Amino acid sequence: MVFSGDQPLHRVLAGLGERVEGHRPFPRFRLHRADWRSMVDELSANRWTLLGLWGEPRTVHVALRADMTGEVAVASMDCTTGGFPSLSTVRPSAIRLERAVQDLYGLVAEGLTDPRPWLDHGTWGTARPLGTAPEPRGTAGQPEPYPVLPVEGHGLHQIPVGPVHAGIIEPGHFRFTANGETVVRLEERLGYVHKGIEGLMAGRPVAEAARLAARISGDSTVAHSLAFARAVEAALGLEPPPRAVWLRALMAELERIANHLGDIGAIANDAAFAFLLAELSQLRERVLRTADACFGHRLMMDRVVPGGVAVDLPEDGARRLLALVDELRRRFPPLVRVYDGKASLQDRTVSTGQVAMGLANRFGAGGFVGRASGRGQDARRSPSYPPYDDLEFEIPVTTEGDVNARVWIRIREVEQSLSLVEQIVKRMPGVPRSQDGSTPLPLAPLPQGSDAGAGEGMALVEGFRGEILTWVRLEPGGTVGRCHPRDPSWFQWPLLEAAIEGNIVADFPLCNKSFNCSYSGHDL
Known part of the structure; x- marks a missing residue:
């Protein structure tokens, strides 16, 4: 389905799928696979911002905003075949979110530009712990080595930093590839402080889940x-x-x-x-x-x-x-x-x-x-x-x-x-005071x-x-x-990789602190 470039977000999604009742305050629409692909095509026009992407055992959801009008909506797709068309080719901000969905729920992002595990470092006792078919991993051997991205060029060397850092900051691995002192690539690996927040919240009373929400990232409680x-x-x-x-x-x-x-x-x-x-x-x-x-x-x-x-x-x-x-x-x-x-x-x-x-x-x-x-x-x-x-x-x-x-x-x-x-x-x-003069x-x-x-x-x-x-x-x-x-750190950590390129290694602490992304808030 093709839409004109000035169509409002809600109208486009309503034309693609069926509105789900009881979702407030922003509308949610259920899309079939072909309609989901049409939505991805619409995303390539850069009129909408990806606000979030998350999974359930059989469903994937994406939240979108039309920045010119402020409209916000959610689109959902039932993954009857165990996967969904990836958004990563048109929205690089979806890459790590889709990798997390694969790790937690086993839903495959088809066409994902970087399919490596993200939150799952191979140390969980169960693979796909929140999916329809969690699989015990057993106790045999060490986790598989994480395949870092290759970098080729004359005179390059690598500087691995972390995951354990000086001081009391949380763990994260940073792999610098440098030519002399100049950084030509930074690759991050996070997920070391994954706490299973989403799994812990499921089935809990609202009051208990609220306490978990308050502890997602302490500086943003x-x-x-x-x-x-x-x-x-x-x-x-x-x-x-x-x-x-x-x-x-x-x-x-x-x-x-x-x-x-x-x-x-x-x-x-x-x-x-x-x-x-x-x-x-x-x-x-x-x-x-x-x-x-x-x-x-x-x-x-x-x-x-x-x-x-x-x-x-x-x-x-x-x-x-x-x-x-x-x-x-x-x-x-x-x-x-x-x-x-x-x-x-x-x-x-x-x-x-x-x-x-x-x-x-x-x-x-x-x-x-x-x-x-x-x-x-x-x-x-x-x-x-x-x-x-x-x-x-x-x-x-x-x-x-x-x-x-x-x-x-x-x-x-x-x-x-x-x-x-x-x-x-x-x-x-x-x-307002009650009749007995107390202030509730x-x-x-x-x-x-x-x-x-x-x-x-x-x-x-x-x-x-x-x-x-x-x-x-x-x-x-x-x-x-x-x-x-x-x-917010989900969309800011990747930009730190871009920010340090062409700068010297000694400027990384400055760049890193100027972003001050949350490890805990990201790793969930």
């Missing part, structure tokens, strides 16, 4: 919790109390500020300028202590829950938060001037680790990685969600695509988040037992790294049938 909560609420048709909606945004912005402050300092430290790391670490600590005072946890873990929030602000919470905003507005700009005025630091960050706009678009990169390369997507603005549709903020975008650009996007986002925190504190709805927690109770309905929901939430997608299917009785959380 608020964002992942919010994405899971909003997906569950969409599946149930549940509206959280207005005050809870604003408290969630408050926590999300505090999380964003803390992470950006830490990253800016760490990038400077990797360029041997420890002063900024020391100063910005103090500011980050101020944010974490304020979060602890206001929400009872430095990272605000388990504070966002389906139905609302688990805690409310204390009586002095608003005062503490406004005092934090005032302090950061006073202490942060002088440090920005130090960064911008240090020639030796600029020499290390300007023009280092560039990512072209076209490549960022092809991978659908979001967050500071995408915005530093001219891609201005932000889930708070499109498709948007409350209370951001009632708040004033800008989305900083630049086109240089280098380490320096990624630093400046973080700087501008700190400034915007400080403004958002101030707006939220001053405009947040109050708590802003939390809508979830349906329980036989009253708990089934449904499917999906949410897009802006974490500090970029867009988090969470898709959930709830079974009757209130348990999770299937949940797929997609961290």
